[in-house]
Amino acid sequence: SQTIHQWPATLVQPVGSPLSLECTVEGTSNPNLYWYRQAAGRGLQLLFYSVGIGQISSEVPQNLSASRPQDRQFILSSKKLLLSDSGFYLCAWSFGAGRNFGPGTRLLVL
Amino acid sequence: QKEVEQDPGPLSVPEGAIVSLNCTYSNSAFQYFMWYRQYSRKGPELLMYTYSSGNKEDGRFTAQVDKSSKYISLFIRDSQPSDSATYLCAMRGSSNTGKLIFGQGTTLQVKP
Numbered sequence: 197s198q199t200i201h202q203w204p205a206t207l208v209q210p211v212g213s214p215l216s217l218e219c220t221v222e223g224t225s226n227p228n229l230y231w232y233r234q235a236a237g238r239g240l241q242l243l244f245y246s247v248g249i250g251q252i253s254s255e256v257p258q259n260l261s262a263s264r265p266q267d268r269q270f271i272l273s274s275k276k277l278l279l280s281d282s283g284f285y286l287c288a289w290s291f292g293a294g295r296n297f298g299p300g301t302r303l304l305v306l
Numbered sequence: 307q308k309e310v311e312q313d314p315g316p317l318s319v320p321e322g323a324i325v326s327l328n329c330t331y332s333n334s335a336f337q338y339f340m341w342y343r344q345y346s347r348k349g350p351e352l353l354m355y356t357y358s359s360g361n362k363e364d365g366r367f368t369a370q371v372d373k374s375s376k377y378i379s380l381f382i383r384d385s386q387p388s389d390s391a392t393y394l395c396a397m398r399g400s401s402n403t404g405k406l407i408f409g410q411g412t413t414l415q416v417k418p
Contacts, residue, residue, distance in 0.1 A: 297349035
């Protein structure tokens with residue numbers, strides 16, 4: 197069966213610090229992978245998606261970036277965090293027309 | 307106008323009640339409709355998945371799609387305190403590259 201891992205589960209970072217969130221998928225090959233952000237009362241916002249190694253599409257201009265160094269690894273990064281980057285970050289992979297989500301990383305920028 | 311509208315609630319019901327959760331949408335090209343359940347501090351999990359119009363039942367849950375009215379519903383029968391969660395609708399067109407559009411989510415509390 198397919199499993200998706202995210203870490204860390206919770207992160208508290210100061211404004212201006214760098215960020216690296218990692219997502220890995222098991223039990224499937226060449227998945228379409230996604231990064232979403234969920235802010236309180238604002239629903240799920242698609243940030244990036246990837247259809248293969250090194251292929252990244254950005255949905256929203258911002259100070260975040262994504263990379264896919266391996267088939268089942270998806271990384272979300274920032275060089276300098278902003279207060280507005282706080283939120284719940286979810287990695288997902290495609291399942292038919294839907295998405296299977298990971299457990300998420302709760303990021304608080306202070 | 308948002309592509310998908312969902313009343314954020316919160317919705318509070320007594321245990322055993324029938325719950326109706328709804329979403330409206332504006333894009334007539336949507337073909338795939340989903341409901342996700344999200345417990346506090348957890349990732350969303352797929353609850354129901356339907357293609358085009360009609361009803362689909364799974365245990366206490368029934369998903370209903372009315373494409374003519376651009377309206378989808380999730381019914382929960384004999385609601386339980388364990389059903390307390392946020393429910394998100396999501397939908398997409400027929401293209402494999404189409405974006406999955408989510409509603410804002412409705413928070414449901416079932417009181418014992």
